[in-house]
Amino acid sequence: MAQIMEKVPGPEDKQDPQAEQDAKVKDSLGKIKNKFIVMSGKGGVGKTSTSVNLSIALANKGFKVGIMDVDLHGPDVPRMLGLEGMLDLNQNRKLNPARYSENLKAVSIESLTPNKDEAIIWRGPIKYSAIQQFIGDVEWGELDFLIIDSPPGTGDEPLTVAQTIQDAKAIIVTTPQEVALADVRKSISFCKTVKMEIFGIIENMSGLPCPHCGETIDLFGSGGGEKTARTSGSAFLGSIPFDPNVVLCGDSGTCFQDAHGDSLVSQAFDRIAGKLAELV
Amino acid sequence: MAQIMEKVPGPEDKQDPQAEQDAKVKDSLGKIKNKFIVMSGKGGVGKTSTSVNLSIALANKGFKVGIMDVDLHGPDVPRMLGLEGMLDLNQNRKLNPARYSENLKAVSIESLTPNKDEAIIWRGPIKYSAIQQFIGDVEWGELDFLIIDSPPGTGDEPLTVAQTIQDAKAIIVTTPQEVALADVRKSISFCKTVKMEIFGIIENMSGLPCPHCGETIDLFGSGGGEKTARTSGSAFLGSIPFDPNVVLCGDSGTCFQDAHGDSLVSQAFDRIAGKLAELV
Numbered sequence: 088m089a090q091i092m093e094k095v096p097g098p099e100d101k102q103d104p105q106a107e108q109d110a111k112v113k114d115s116l117g118k119i120k121n122k123f124i125v126m127s128g129k130g131g132v133g134k135t136s137t138s139v140n141l142s143i144a145l146a147n148k149g150f151k152v153g154i155m156d157v158d159l160h161g162p163d164v165p166r167m168l169g170l171e172g173m174l175d176l177n178q179n180r181k182l183n184p185a186r187y188s189e190n191l192k193a194v195s196i197e198s199l200t201p202n203k204d205e206a207i208i209w210r211g212p213i214k215y216s217a218i219q220q221f222i223g224d225v226e227w228g229e230l231d232f233l234i235i236d237s238p239p240g241t242g243d244e245p246l247t248v249a250q251t252i253q254d255a256k257a258i259i260v261t262t263p264q265e266v267a268l269a270d271v272r273k274s275i276s277f278c279k280t281v282k283m284e285i286f287g288i289i290e291n292m293s294g295l296p297c298p299h300c301g302e303t304i305d306l307f308g309s310g311g312g313e314k315t316a317r318t319s320g321s322a323f324l325g326s327i328p329f330d331p332n333v334v335l336c337g338d339s340g341t342c343f344q345d346a347h348g349d350s351l352v353s354q355a356f357d358r359i360a361g362k363l364a365e366l367v
Numbered sequence: 368m369a370q371i372m373e374k375v376p377g378p379e380d381k382q383d384p385q386a387e388q389d390a391k392v393k394d395s396l397g398k399i400k401n402k403f404i405v406m407s408g409k410g411g412v413g414k415t416s417t418s419v420n421l422s423i424a425l426a427n428k429g430f431k432v433g434i435m436d437v438d439l440h441g442p443d444v445p446r447m448l449g450l451e452g453m454l455d456l457n458q459n460r461k462l463n464p465a466r467y468s469e470n471l472k473a474v475s476i477e478s479l480t481p482n483k484d485e486a487i488i489w490r491g492p493i494k495y496s497a498i499q500q501f502i503g504d505v506e507w508g509e510l511d512f513l514i515i516d517s518p519p520g521t522g523d524e525p526l527t528v529a530q531t532i533q534d535a536k537a538i539i540v541t542t543p544q545e546v547a548l549a550d551v552r553k554s555i556s557f558c559k560t561v562k563m564e565i566f567g568i569i570e571n572m573s574g575l576p577c578p579h580c581g582e583t584i585d586l587f588g589s590g591g592g593e594k595t596a597r598t599s600g601s602a603f604l605g606s607i608p609f610d611p612n613v614v615l616c617g618d619s620g621t622c623f624q625d626a627h628g629d630s631l632v633s634q635a636f637d638r639i640a641g642k643l644a645e646l647v
Contacts, residue, residue, distance in 0.1 A: 129441050130519045131411005160520030161409050161550045206521040206557035211491025239410045240440030241486040265618035270441045277486035300580035307614050338545035
């Protein structure tokens with residue numbers, strides 16, 4: 088059965104453990120050139136599938152990429168990447184990330200939980216501590232990109248990332264309907280408040296070509312992401328259509344871009360990855 | 368700009384304010400016959416549209432219903448109900464909920480925020496306090512049903528509800544794909560850990576009839592919700608198909624069940640409301 092953790096382990100019994108942790112965090116971050124947090128106002132807009140597919144597109148371009156999954160209550164990165172098993176400690180007593188490929192590695196609470204069906208029932212302070220450990224206690228090594236998949240909203244997890252990784256840039260994922268866009272405006276307000284640069288906005292699930300008749304179905308409307316980017320003065324990174332194969336591949340841990348390399352979705356991710364690659 | 372609140376106002380300057388708050392919470396809850404928390408493992412499964420449509424279906428059957436929106440980072444209930452304006456205080460210094468109809472009232476952080484685009488950047492402890500106030504400091508009055516719309520996952524908000532409302536029952540909403548079901552199993556584990564009864568599981572976005580050719584498209588697969596209910600020994604409350612009109616109505620604050628009373632979605636909500644009504 089899951090455990091409820093409401094308190095952080097007390098610092099009083101260690102010698103300035105926060106300073107020690109801060110030093111480890113700084114050391115890890117110093118080896119990572121570009122840090123992006125993938126955020127969304129609303130859940131279920133395909134934030135994790137965007138994080139995963141963007142990371143794979145970058146890795147395919149030859150970059151060294153890490154994915155850090157800070158969605159502690161719904162950690163879906165390992166399943167979508169088809170990563171099984173637990174993380175192990177190396178000789179420096181740091182965690183080795185799980186390896187998806189030569190260029191792509193990942194860390195998630197899911198890879199540290201023996202029983203995958205168990206809930207992580209953590210209140211805020213323990214989340215802060217966990218995310219700091221995901222950075223400082225993990226052997227990330229030299230990376231061109233760290234892609235951070237965060238839970239929806241503007242709570243403890245993105246706040247901890249913003250405060251810990253001061254040069255992180257935000258990529259905000261949304262679907263086109265107004266209810267989602269209302270929440271995106273909150274994400275933009277969040278970034279301004281914590282002084283995090285918004286790299287751009289991605290519109291996901293932007294129309295579905297019917298697999299039977301080929302006509303486009305506007306599941307959630309369309310164009311709202313681009314309009315919100317324009318209104319808020321943010322860059323628009325692109326639209327990604329809905330493709331049921333993304334769901335199927337995510338469920339089975341199959342690489343969508345390997346299986347459907349010519350699809351509109353793969354092309355869209357390749358274009359967006361190109362925009363990130365210009366930074367390197 | 369949004370404010371970051373990391374600390375609860377200190378109790379030291381008041382005379383046992385927690386006991387006073389507890390008494391107000393108990394008083395409010397004593398007048399409410401049935402309490403349901405609508406949860407999901409994953410975001411974007413249509414949890415809020417389920418909460419809203421289920422509440423309307425119950426109100427249409429003549430019951431007195433309240434919706435309490437404890438999704439503090441993405442509060443979408445007022446928009447979906449078309450409720451504008453702020454809540455006001457009555458002569459007992461309690462908040463009056465917003466009124467959707469004679470039988471249905473709602474409280475949300477959105478109705479207490481002057482600037483709707485501003486993010487609520489709250490760490491855990493302040494959320495606990497806010498949710499307690501949503502119960503104890505609101506003039507809910509006599510209700511047959513309180514439907515509590517919670518954010519996805521197993522964090523502070525559902526934990527606070529479980530600890531504060533000990534007779535609350537859970538309704539878990541999911542979409543049919545495995546990535547969503549993995550998170551549902553975490554919600555089930557959460558309920559067992561906090562000893563909250565699971566009333567049942569709803570499968571949402573369960574197939575889309577193409578508006579052009581009429582053929583069914585399995586956006587997220589189908590049947591996974593019913594299977595998970597069976598495996599976990601929970602009741603299955605029903606499947607709700609995807610209908611783009613639900614999105615359109617949610618965006619414009621139009622009542623879907625008024626506009627599309629004969630639709631498969633309205634029929635599904637009416638059936639599920641009937642299962643809740645058996646409790647009264």
